[in-house]
Amino acid sequence: MAGDVIGVGMIGLGTVGSGVAELLRDQGDLYAQRTGKRIELRRVLVRDVEKAKASGLVDPAIVTDDQEQIISAKDIDVVIEVAGGVEPIDSLMQFALEHGKHVVTANKSLLAAKGPELFAVARDHGVSIAFEASCGGGIPCVTAMTTGLMANRIDALFGILNGTCNYILTEMTGSGKTYAQALAEAQEAGFAEADPALDVSGQDAAQKLAILASLAFGVRITGDDVHAIGVDGLDLEDITLGDEMGYDIKLLAIAERWPGSKWVNIGVQPCFIKKDELLAQVAGPYNALSVHGHAAGHTLYYGQGAGQLPTASAVVSDLLGIVSGSASAAFSNMRLTPDLTQPAHILDRRDTESAYYLRMQTLDVPGVMAEVTSILGDKGISLSQVLQHESKAGEVVSLVVTTHLTRLGDVEDAAEEIAGLEPIQGEPVIIRVIEMPA
Amino acid sequence: MAGDVIGVGMIGLGTVGSGVAELLRDQGDLYAQRTGKRIELRRVLVRDVEKAKASGLVDPAIVTDDQEQIISAKDIDVVIEVAGGVEPIDSLMQFALEHGKHVVTANKSLLAAKGPELFAVARDHGVSIAFEASCGGGIPCVTAMTTGLMANRIDALFGILNGTCNYILTEMTGSGKTYAQALAEAQEAGFAEADPALDVSGQDAAQKLAILASLAFGVRITGDDVHAIGVDGLDLEDITLGDEMGYDIKLLAIAERWPGSKWVNIGVQPCFIKKDELLAQVAGPYNALSVHGHAAGHTLYYGQGAGQLPTASAVVSDLLGIVSGSASAAFSNMRLTPDLTQPAHILDRRDTESAYYLRMQTLDVPGVMAEVTSILGDKGISLSQVLQHESKAGEVVSLVVTTHLTRLGDVEDAAEEIAGLEPIQGEPVIIRVIEMPA
Structure with missing residues (x-):
């Protein structure tokens, strides 16, 4: 980049924007x-100029609410976008790019929604x-x-890409708290928003996964392509039973290339992983991403996935x-971004294969185990573990099975049939069990 | 880089070179x-042309023993150096650079010894x-x-930068093998060389640490600046006793900026870390590097630190x-490499501070504990844990203390005094206990 002084304009002065201002001032x-x-x-664009001027975070003289002073100003070389949201940020970004400004953005929603268009501009x-x-924050x-x-x-x-969810799951696992208790604690500790929906639904992790998987596989994947199941439906009992079977629960963002095919399996969901896996050690609000490359293995x-x-x-x-010039050269000369790649072939999730954990609530009456295992057997589902605690005849008890590698559609169909059995209460719970690649 | 075809010359066709040839051929x-x-x-430079031609790893037509065909050939844009060693590779690299070839090298010894000169060329x-x-391999x-x-x-x-040592320590910890048994196993499994000296002495990790710390701190550090203690002197008893106290042992390559000063503490040594630290989970031949940044935290x-x-x-x-162009832009425009930086101010290791583990072998006679603790007290060393197993009077027994934050020189002086006490057998063992930054 030519010139001895680089002019930066920033859009937004919230948590991250204040952190950026602090780094540029102190370092x-x-x-x-x-x-x-x-x-x-040189300029910070905000909605509320007076509030930003009074904040003491930046020189009041550079605070503006006039977007032209950033996106088309001659003395701005790089625009930092830390405002968030898709509209009207997408138009601002487009103008800035059209005026020859490089853009640095922290905005996953924008990229998940408008990435290809903006990259092309x-x-x-x-x-x-x-x-x-x-x-992945830092x-x-x-x-x-x-x-x-x-x-x-x-x-x-395989990513732990949402610190809020990981904090909640760590609390549920370590201290036996329910989801509601753990969420309330996370909110109190500042690790969850007042409205936690985007995080706990898995949507936030899904957007990040779309960006990372697009780069990893060289295909175009949007946030909408990523099926997401959050932590908000998790029952403490499954965490406790999984623990007995040697598993920790993590909300995993997973993208897998189906071996020897063009198909990609991509989704976010709570998964069981063996306790000795490195990903299982990622605790509290920390994030981590495991990458399996054909050469690097x-x-x-690992690090802090959020925070100022x-x-x-x-x-x-x-x-x-x-x-x-290194980031710009990588962007210009490597053909990685989704403006240059083709839409991914997303595998129907029912056609994906994995091991699964299946918990049923059943009246403890004679013959139920035979009926359940016969339904599973008819679908070609073979079992690796069965767990049922001692109970008194006639009580409701948890019956857990884990399967070997199985097609998800078959597991779901079996679960539906099992739900129809007389002694079974409610719907069976299905949780993916991850066998990490070697 | 201009042109639609990039010509590559490679020096060396050993383990890594064969892997490079495989990737370029298959991908x-x-x-x-x-x-x-x-x-x-386009060319592979080897000493034994016939052997390389017969190997089937590369097209025999590109094998040569004429260095000019690589370092000064017009059709070579980039030279990959995977031969290893310092001489005569340093002169070859210099010629190649002088002839306008970019260089990719895996050679830590070369960089630790001649980095500044080559970067300047x-x-x-x-x-x-x-x-x-x-x-860190991959x-x-x-x-x-x-x-x-x-x-x-x-x-x-804080790095686990040598897979051989980590494999040996994992085996000693997990299976109670002695150093000699674990080394023999590592050699059998292909994780240690027939002559393991460079690895087990900590020298290999020291060279890598010199390179990483130079970049991290923006100062010039050579392999010789890094004090190294290997795993070859480790006693299984210390691993067992540390385990009882809640610690795992790891060979850690550590570089620390002394808070608020120009001083850097840098060294490689077996250290105790708490079992729940992520670095403690790094098992077998894997490597990992923990970096503590003032903003990223x-x-x-983590990954495979060696292998083809x-x-x-x-x-x-x-x-x-x-x-x-991204790597070249980072190299040309960032002022990170040690040709552009000043020699580091390396803190005398006796002046560094840490917690320590101290094991003494003593005859179990009255008064010895009082004498030991009085020597430690006189040096201003305060204790956090004391461990001594039950024994019969007159037997030799292990007496372990761990200290709070203490100057190493004081610990060493105290250990020397303690060694002079009548009931003490041999020299006390001193092992650093790491308190990881928050």
Whole structure:
């Protein structure tokens, strides 16, 4: 990037924006030493100018509510977008790109919804979009996918991509709290929003997974392509029973290339993993991404997936990558982004195969086990474990089976049939059991 | 990089070189799709041409023992160096750089010894040196340091950087094998060389740490600056006693910025860490690097630190980064490499502070505990745990203490005094106990 001083305009001055402003203010000398250039935050676009001026976070003279002062101003080289939301940010981004500004964004919703269009505009105007902060907060996992693992055909991603959900599950597992109790605690500790829907539904993780899987597999995947089951329907009893069988529960964002085919399986759901897996050790609000490459094998990236300074770290690292030219070269010359790739062939989730955990509530009457296992057997589902605690005849008891590798559609069909049996109460619970690749 | 076809020359066709050849042969289409360019392996320089031709690993027509066909040939754009060793490779690298070839190297010894000189030559000739494969095998930890974490002042690195040592320690811990038994097993399993000295002495990890810490702290550190204690002197008894106290043992490569000063503490040594730390979960031949940045906080990178395809993954990813221009831009425009930085201020290890584990062998006679604790007390060393198993009077017994934060020099002086006590047998064992940053 030419010139000794780089002009930056920022859209938004919320949590992440304040962190970015803090880094640029406090570490200016370090960044100048590393890049040989001074980086100047020249304008901050906000809705409420007076509030931002009074905040003390940035020089009041650079606060504006006039978007033109950022997206078309001659002295702005890079636009940092940390406002969030899809509209009207998408038009602002498009204008900025059309005016030759590089863009750094933390906005996963925007990329999941409008990524291909925006990437194409950037390419047409010889500028780049950097988006490390959109996935995994302070963990440089996008960079790993676009540079350090480039030599690999990526076969699978297994991610813990939502800190709120992981905090809730860690609490449920460790302290035997119910979902409602753990959520309330997470809200109190600042790890969950007042309206936690986007997080606990798995939608947030789904958007991040769409971005990461697009890069990993070189195909176009949107947030809507990712089937998401959240943690909000989880029953403490399943966590307790899974624990007895040697499993921890994690909300996993999974993208798998179906071996030897063009098909991709992609989804977010609570899964059981063996307690000694590294992903099982990721506790509290931390995130991690396991990547399985055909050459590097299993690599894992761990850190804080959200929070002011970790996310600001990703934003500013992207900015420095644009200043040095490395991020822009990767963007311009590598054909990874979904404006250049074809829509993915998403496998129907009923046709995916995995091991499963199946819990039924049943009246403890003679013959029920025979009926259940016969339904499973008829679908060709073979069992690896069966667990039923001692009970008194006539009581309702949990009956758990785990399966070997099985087609999900068959498990769902069997569960529906089982639900119709006289002694069975309610719908069986189905949870995927992950066998991590070697 | 200009042109639609990139010519590559490779020096060496050993384990890693064969892996690189395999990737370039099998994934040529994938790489062309990603970079828009064909990558052609045009020459391989070996000592024994006939053997290489007969190997079937590469087209016999491209095998040569004439170095000029690589380092000065017009049709070679990038030289991959996977031969290893310092001489005569350093002169070959210098010639190649002077002839305008970019260099990708996996050679940590070369960089630890001659890095600053070679980086300067590259810079003078407008080309770059990429060296992801020199540290951490398939784990893109160099890239994390030079791109994804750029916004951070890095405060500390804690690395498991040698798979041989980690395999040995995992075996000693899990199965109660002695060092000699575990080493023999590692050799049988292919995780240790016939001559394991470079690995088990900690020298290999020290060279990698010198490279990573130079980048992290922006100072010049050579392998010689890194004090190394290996796993070869470890006694199974200390592992067993540490286990009782809640610790796992790991050979840790540690670089710490001394808070608020210019001083750096850097060294490799077996350390105790709490069993629930993520680094404690890194088992067998795997490697991991924990990085503590002032903004990103704790991030960790995990994967296979050695092996044919993981290391080749790093080499070829670097190559693709040079082809796309991203690696070259980072090299040219970021001032990170030790040709541009000043020598580090290395703290005298006796002046570093940590908690320590101290084991003494003592005759179980009255008064010995009082004498030992009085020596420690006189040095201002306060204790956090004391462990002594039941014994019969007059027997030799292990007496273990762990300290709070203490200056190493004081611990060493106390240990020397303790060794002089009548009932004490031999020298006390001192092992650092790590309290990971929050």
